Amino acid sequence: MPNELVPLSLASATIALGIDTDGWTLHKIGDDAEEPRDFTTRIPFEFPFGTTPVIHAGLTGFDLDQRDSARLKLLVTHIDPSGFDLTIRTWADTRVYSVEVSWMAIGF
Numbered sequence: 715m716p717n718e719l720v721p722l723s724l725a726s727a728t729i730a731l732g733i734d735t736d737g738w739t740l741h742k743i744g745d746d747a748e749e750p751r752d753f754t755t756r757i758p759f760e761f762p763f764g765t766t767p768v769i770h771a772g773l774t775g776f777d778l779d780q781r782d783s784a785r786l787k788l789l790v791t792h793i794d795p796s797g798f799d800l801t802i803r804t805w806a807d808t809r810v811y812s813v814e815v816s817w818m819a820i821g822f
Contacts, residue, residue: 728817771818
């Protein structure tokens with residue numbers, strides 16, 4: 715019985731998020747500066763995968779206030795065949811004005 719090969723599907727994009735994005739507040743310091751501050755957005759795929767894909771995401775650009783230390787974390791969560799959640803996290807006195815993220819989804 716011959717093995718059948720199923721071709722991989724790929725999706726990728728670069729997204730820019732920042733102070734012009736609805737809900738973005740990472741440029742403001744909260745009441746408790748040590749509490750993490752998050753911005754989360756849903757990234758939908760143009761075409762859904764047949765199964766849950768693997769996501770590779772990387773920070774490709776950022777604009778931070780130069781007065782403070784750079785504290786920035788990128789999280790990918792809630793992955794399913796139709797998309798995933800992308801979270802930008804900062805904390806303490808870091809002010810984030812914008813980020814650019816490139817991602818790639820690999821699946822079937």
